[in-house]
Amino acid sequence: QVRLVESGGGLVQAGGSLRLSCEASGRTFSYDFMGWFRQAPGKEREFVATISRGSGRTSYAGSVKGRFTISRDNAKSSLYLQMDNLKPEDTANYYCAAGDRGLLGLVRDQYDYWGQGTQVTVSS
Numbered sequence: 001q002v003r004l005v006e007s008g009g010g011l012v013q014a015g016g017s018l019r020l021s022c023e024a025s026g027r028t029f030s031y032d033f034m035g036w037f038r039q040a041p042g043k044e045r046e047f048v049a050t051i052s053r054g055s056g057r058t059s060y061a062g063s064v065k066g067r068f069t070i071s072r073d074n075a076k077s078s079l080y081l082q083m084d085n086l087k088p089e090d091t092a093n094y095y096c097a098a099g100d101r102g103l104l105g106l107v108r109d110q111y112d113y114w115g116q117g118t119q120v121t122v123s124s
Contacts, residue, residue: 001026001027001113002024002025002026002027002028002030002031002098002112002113003024003025003026003113004022004023004024004096004097004098004113004114004115005022005023005025005096005115005116006020006021006022006094006095006096006115006116006117006118007020007021007022007023007118008020008021008118009094009118009119009120010119010120010121011121011122011123012086012120012121012122012123013122013123014086014087014088014122014123014124015085015086016086016122017082017083017084017085017086018083018086018120019080019081019082019083020036020080020081020083020094020096020118020120021078021079021080022034022036022078022079022080022081022096022115023076023077023078024077024078024079024098025077028077030100031053031098031099031100031112031113032052032053032054032099032100032102032103033050033051033052033053033098033099033100033102033103033104033105033110034050034051034053034072034079034096034097034098034099034105035047035048035049035050035051035070035096035097035098035099035105035111036048036049036050036070036079036081036094036095036096036097037094037095037097037108038090038092038093038094038095038120039092039093039095039117040091040092040093043092045095045108046061047061047106047107047108048060048061048064048068048081048094049061049064049068049070049081050070050104050105050106051070051071051072051079051104052103052104053072053074056072057103057104058070058104059104059106063089064083064090067083067084067085067086068081068082068083068084069081069082069084070082079096081094083120086120086122087122088122088123088124089122090120090122091120091121091122092119092120093117093118093119093120094117094118094119094120095114095115095116095117096114096115097111097113097114097115098111098112098113099111099112099113100112
């Protein structure tokens with residue numbers, strides 16, 4: 001079992017920045033990749049970014065590419081999401097996730113472990 005706890009969410013003005021963190025505990029050797037998803041009210045949970053635990057290879061959703069940066073620190077079992085130039089449409093609850101089905105986790109079904117989420121609100 002892997003436990004994931006997110007932090008770093010909050011309220012920020014458009015154009016501002018936030019850095020989300022996710023700390024993993026438990027069987028942290030059991031997953032091959034981690035990712036961030038987000039869910040806005042009334043919408044489905046959508047992919048934001050993913051990173052391979054071994055190679056560090058990354059992939060991003062088109063809507064955040066060039067503005068968000070995913071990174072990890074394997075020694076600390078931690079995952080990060082640096083979010084710059086935030087827009088009101090980035091407002092959502094952001095979830096950290098971990099999985100091992102594939103090289104990178106681009107879809108929700110590849111993930112076995114999920115955090116509780118952290119709220120990000122971007123005001124215009």
